[in-house]
Amino acid sequence: MAERKAFPLRIDPDLWLAVERCATANLRSANAEVECLLREALKARGVKLSPPKAVKRGRPAKENDDG
Template sequence: MAKKKNFPLRIDPKLYDVLQTWAKDEFRSVNSHLEFLLRESAKKAGRLPKKTDQQED
């Protein structure tokens, strides 16, 4: 697995609360849920290739 990049993120507390609840509903940590949402958004925008059977995370 590739090493992950760390970076600070400032976020509105109310938005964080929404994300925290959403992540909990999906059985994910907030961090992994944010990564999931960003990856899906990047795919939809055509900025990230869609995953193939041979690719790994």
């Protein structure tokens, strides 16, 4: 999984409730919603970001043990 930067965030409770409502409406976690909102805000300001690294999902391949 791609490495993520963890940090504490001080945020107005009403603002956090709005983020949680948006996250629920978009079927995301609140953390994913915050990340999406930040990306949208930076894009609107013309800040270029490298594309997010793809996360390989699904079941890992089976290992064949012939021993």
